[in-house]
Amino acid sequence: FRYDEHSNAGKYINRQDEIGTMLKAVTTMQQNVQDNLIEKLEHIAQGNLDDEIIMVGDHDQVGPALQDTQEAIKTLITDTNMLVSAAVEGRLDERADETKYDGDYQKVIAGVNATLDAVVEPIKEASVVLEAMAQGNLDQDMQGNYRGEHAVIKISVNKTFESIKMLVSDTNYLVAAAVAGELDTRADTTKHRGEYARIISGVNA
Structure with missing residues (x-):
């Protein structure tokens, strides 16, 4: 139905009876849909x-x-x-309240929260x-x-961990040998790299 003053409906809309009232209500509803819904x-x-x-x-259901809908998206x-x-500022424990949402909106927020959990977990463990x-x-x-870049973080941290652990172990080994009078004992410098190798070479010397 679309109101047109030249249509049959247009001829009756100003009637002061039930038909006129009904046509006015339908016209108002149509205009509401046009102005308040589509636009x-x-x-x-x-x-x-x-x-x-x-x-x-009082009976408007569209509005x-x-x-x-507007408030949910906002x-x-x-x-x-x-x-x-929060993520940019380093507040990595910040999460949104998923219970405020329904349906797919809740899935979106739950997904963002889960993504942050996945990002934060390796950072926390590395720390x-x-x-x-x-x-x-x-x-x-x-x-x-x-997985992915998170696995790279784990590998890098664990490599550092193993390098320091091996440095400490070999240093303790050489110290114990010296205390025991085993002055010919040497550690294998090829197991170490960079400054760690230089430290062991220095102790060997």
């Missing part, structure tokens, strides 16, 4: 979430539904921006291992099952 949905699709949703009467964007800012090494604890390496 607003186009704006939402374009990323414009600032439109005011106008309610048409509230559209308003809920909240989704706000939480996504919050998570991005724990490196802090332990800094405290002289060489009994703990990275154990997590990681």
Whole structure:
């Protein structure tokens, strides 16, 4: 139905009876759909979430539904921006509340939270291992099952761990040999690289 003053409906819309009332209600609803639904949905699709949703009467169902949609998307964007800012600022434990959402919106936020978990886990474990090494604890390496660049982090940290552990082990070995009077004992410098090899070479000498 589309109101046209030249149509049959147009001839009856100003009637002061039930037919006129019904036609006016239908016309109002149609105009509401045109102004408050189609146009607003186009704006939402374009990323414009600032439109005011106008309610048409107490029985308007389109307006509230559209308003809920607009608010849900706004909240989704706000939480996504919050998570991005938190990650950039190093607040890696920050997460959005998934329970605020329903359906696919909840899946989006859950996915972002899960992505952050996957990114943060190897960083946290690497921090724990490196802090332990800094405290002289060489009994703990990275154990997590990681893939891609996260696996590279694990490999690099564990290589560092093994290099320091081997340096300490060979140094202790040479010291113990010297204390025991075994002055011909030497460590294998080929097991070490860089400054670590120089340290062992110096102790050997």
